[in-house]
Amino acid sequence: MFTGIIEVLGELKELKKEGENLHLTIATPMAAELKVDQSVSHNGVCLTVVATDSEEYTVTAIDETLRKTTLGHLIPGDKVNLERGMQLGARLDGHIVQGHVDQKGTCTGIEEKDGSWIFTFQYDALQNNITIQKGSITVDGVSLTVVDSANSHFSVAIIPYTYEHTGFKCYKLGTEVNLEFDVIGKYVARLLGKSSS
Template identity: 45%
Template sequence: MFTGIVECTTKVYQLNRDQKNLCIIFMNPFSNEIKINQSICHNGICFTIINFNEKTYSVIASEETFLRTNLNFLKIKDEVNLERGLMMFERLNGHIVQGHVDTTAQIIQIENRNGSWLFFLDLKKELNHTVVEKGSIAINGISLTVVTCNQYIFSVSIIPYTYHKTNLHLLKVGDVVNVEFDILGKYISKSNLK
C-alpha cells in the first residue's frame, strides 16, 4: 500500500529478458534500508525486491504487468519514481495507491502555467465513472488531483516541487505514463453496476 507521495527517483541499470518476464535492475538509492520481499512502487508499479546490494536491486515484471503498463518503453538509464510501502501510524498525505496499474495514457499537451504545469492525457478509452474532476488519480505513481475530464481526456496540475522531485520534468508530449484510478472510485463504480 502506498500514498502516491514519491520519495525519490532512480535509474534503470540493467534489463534482462527471461521468457515472458523481465528482470529489471535499478540503482539502489536506499542502501541497506531495503530487504528482499519488500514492495516498492516504481512509476506506479508495485514490484517485490528479489535481490539487492548497496549499489543495485532487482525486481521481476510478469506478462500481466507488461499488458497494463508502459514497461515496453523502459530503457537503461531511464529515471523512475520510487515510493516505499506505507508505514502504519503515519499521516496519509496523498491517497490510497495500490501500485496496481490499471492502464496507460499518452501525454497530448503540456502547458506551462507560469509556476506550475498542466498535463493533458488521453486514455484512448472511455474514462467511465472512475475519473471525476477534483478526484484522485496516480500518474507514474504520483498522487495527483484531476483538474478536468471528459470522455477520453483528463488533465492534472503539477506544482514545481512535484515537477522537479519526480520524473515529470523529463516527460514530453507523446510519452506514455502509467495510470492507477482511485481504488475508492473503482469500488463505488462497481457497486453502481449491480
C-alpha cells in the same frame, strides 16, 4: 499499499530477459535500506525486491505486467519514480494507492504556467475507468488531484517540487504513462453499474 508520494527517482541500470520475465536493476540511495521480499512502487507498479545491495536492487516483472504497463518500454538510463510501501500509522499525504495499474494513458498536452505546469492525459474510456474534477488519480505512481475531467481525458497541475523530483520533467507529448484510478471511485462505479442493470 502506497500513498503516491514519490520518495526518490531511481535510475534503471540493467534489463535482463528470462523467459517471459524481465529483471530490472535500479540504482538508488534507497537500495541500502531495502530487503528481499519488500514491495516497491515503480512508476506506479508494485514489484517485489528479489535482490539488493548497498547501491542497486533488482525486481522482476512478468509478461502480464509488461503488457499492461509502460515498464516494458524502459531502457537503461531512464528515471523511475520510486516509493516504498506505506508504514502502518504513517500519515497518508497522498491518497490510497494500490500499485495496480488500471491502464496506460498518453500525454496529449503540456502547458507551462507562471510557476506550474498543466499536463493533459488521454486514456481509453471503453475500459470504464473514470475521473472526477478534484478527485484523485495516480500517474506513474504520483498521487495527483484532477483539475479538469472529461470522458476520455483529464488534466493535472504540477508544482515545481513535483516537476523536479518525479518523472514529470521527462514527459513529452506522446509519452505513455501508467494510470491507477481512485480505488473508492472504482468501487462506487461498480456498485452503480450493478444497481442500474
